[in-house]
Amino acid sequence: MRLLLVEDDDHVAAALSAVLARHGFDVRHARSGEEALRALVPEADAFGVVLLDLGLPDQDGYEVCGKIRKRTSTPVIMVTARADVRSRIHGLNLGADDYVVKPYDTGELLARIHAVSRRSVPDETSASAEDGLRLGSVHIELPTRQVSVDGSVVQLTRKEFDLLALLAQRPGVVFRREQIISEVWRTSWEGTGRTLEVHVASLRSKLRMPALIETVRGVGYRLVAPAA
Secondary structure, eight states: OEEEEEOSOHHHHHHHHHHHHHTTOEEEEESSHHHHHHHTOTTSOOOSEEEEESBOSSSBHHHHHHHHHHHOOOOEEEEESOOSHHHHHHHHHTTOSEEEESSOOHHHHHHHHHHHHHHHSOOHHHHTTTTOEEETTEEEETTTTEEEETTEEEOOOHHHHHHHHHHHTSTTOOEEHHHHIIIIISSOSTTOHHHHHHHHHHHHHHTTOTTSEEEETTTEEEEOOOOO
């Protein structure tokens, strides 16, 4: 996912960019509101999320948020030390999708980035639910929870299906381990790492496609769409 980080402090931006890069994000850094707005022109490559600091040198962050919202629907997360309720309400009313107060936990920020990006993605899954998802020779029927490979049905457990369906919604996108555990097992990451590994191994074996689910070391997993 491409992410636009709007932050005037180079030290803060460098540290955060390094963390985001380790989690699979392609980060572009803008040091001012004007630079951020230039990066968001319609003909430019789309960003998945904008992280917007409010204390910018050339424009108020709230003003920048309003301008961003007029030209694009890209999700905006405000990142600021302004913790009062009035500031948060004002930011959300201007079109921000979320509001994170400094100092923040990096894990929480990553979770919020994934949450707003999921909400912004067109629901292709729902639109094509009758036909299911087709990824090369793999066909996933969401309404019936049935998976087939080259026309042959593969028997999966409930959690195996949920895991495959989650990854298949966004082929090529890295899902963090914490995110997968939260969405599939509805629990916290702690103590469940081995369970996830076992389910990934089982899917690779049952589908007879070891390369279908790629391990991104230190981050999580992504589905690599096979050739048709």
